[in-house]
Amino acid sequence: MLENKINETFGDPDPTGFGTGWWSGVLSAFFGVLAFGGVVCLHFPEWLSSPEVRQNVPMDVVRPLSIVAAIILGVASAILRKKKILGLTGMLFALAATLLGGASVELDETLKSRPAIGLDWFLLDLLLMTLIFSPIEVLWPAYPKQGIFRSEWLLDVKYFLATHLPIRITTPLILLPATHLANFLGNDSALAAVTSLPWLVQFFLAVLVADVAEYWIHRALHKVWWLWRFHAIHHSSKALDWIAGSRAHFIDDIVIRGGMLIPMMFLFPQNIIVAYLLFVTIHATWAHTNFGPSIPWLERFIIFPRFHHWHHTSQPEAIDKNFSIHFPWIDKIFGTYYCPDDGTWPETYGLHNEKIPESFWKQTLFPFRRRKKRV
Numbered sequence: 001m002l003e004n005k006i007n008e009t010f011g012d013p014d015p016t017g018f019g020t021g022w023w024s025g026v027l028s029a030f031f032g033v034l035a036f037g038g039v040v041c042l043h044f045p046e047w048l049s050s051p052e053v054r055q056n057v058p059m060d061v062v063r064p065l066s067i068v069a070a071i072i073l074g075v076a077s078a079i080l081r082k083k084k085i086l087g088l089t090g091m092l093f094a095l096a097a098t099l100l101g102g103a104s105v106e107l108d109e110t111l112k113s114r115p116a117i118g119l120d121w122f123l124l125d126l127l128l129m130t131l132i133f134s135p136i137e138v139l140w141p142a143y144p145k146q147g148i149f150r151s152e153w154l155l156d157v158k159y160f161l162a163t164h165l166p167i168r169i170t171t172p173l174i175l176l177p178a179t180h181l182a183n184f185l186g187n188d189s190a191l192a193a194v195t196s197l198p199w200l201v202q203f204f205l206a207v208l209v210a211d212v213a214e215y216w217i218h219r220a221l222h223k224v225w226w227l228w229r230f231h232a233i234h235h236s237s238k239a240l241d242w243i244a245g246s247r248a249h250f251i252d253d254i255v256i257r258g259g260m261l262i263p264m265m266f267l268f269p270q271n272i273i274v275a276y277l278l279f280v281t282i283h284a285t286w287a288h289t290n291f292g293p294s295i296p297w298l299e300r301f302i303i304f305p306r307f308h309h310w311h312h313t314s315q316p317e318a319i320d321k322n323f324s325i326h327f328p329w330i331d332k333i334f335g336t337y338y339c340p341d342d343g344t345w346p347e348t349y350g351l352h353n354e355k356i357p358e359s360f361w362k363q364t365l366f367p368f369r370r371r372k373k374r375v
């Protein structure tokens, strides 16, 4: 179990259930690192923070709250637990954040907008995702035995870091070719017609266009053998939860996001595209969560986790099914729908009769390696 692995690292082999001070310790460390990262952003704003976040997010509220949370939870953990190392880690990071100036670091507001790594985006992203998805997985899991810190959890954390940390740099890089192509072949009258519609209608159309595009790109990723080598990595997870959704080869990510944005650039204004990118991040993550409850009538119109979990099964009956990511009826139209009406979930996940390496770097190189001849 990974819980044991974390505890081995911290030199703390005690039990990990509720009331043992383990959860308060882990959360204290989480908020401590968050507060510390936030303060580091303030010290190197030109490299690590983004003007949009500086202007729109009350970081001066988020930071002190993280410091306070890390300290309170750290104290709770230290009281409940014999070994104090987890709580102490959280409190030390909170203390370091306070010593570095806490929320009161003066910021040079004259900084020009320029590409930055966007550590503040990342911390906000991590905080939001953890706050939205972790509690529902703990409270209403589809697979209660799985637990948050399942095996391969650390591998998926690496993927989360690798895809979400440089998002401020990769998103414009992906947008750039699509923007140029749309400008080059531009269809101003279609754009004008769409822009005249009410915002909600534009947004719904954007989700629809994106999902039809994503459906065919995703289907190609399964059917074209050399594309499948990239996409197989996303399918190698043997258990799903919100963080497992970030396991994807960077080429897979570029092909899907870049390909889907091309038709969108022709039809939708920038504000709709930005709103869609935010929506897809949340909805695609939601599709992977280990969350059991469902609303059967709604499940037919919009994707609930069970539908995408069937996409990840290694059971033969559901292989190459459920390619859409927002609307399950797109798969019905194109004949690739599989989601039993009785509400059952898959029994096994991962690749069917295929093996890929287990480490992050080996997986990153894997699709570029020559295929071994089958005997």
Ligand SMILES: [Zn+2]
Pocket (backbone or CB within 6 Å): 218, 222, 231, 235, 311
């Ligand atoms: Zn797939």
Ligand SMILES: [Zn+2]
Pocket (backbone or CB within 6 Å): 234, 245, 288, 308, 312
């Ligand atoms: Zn997936």
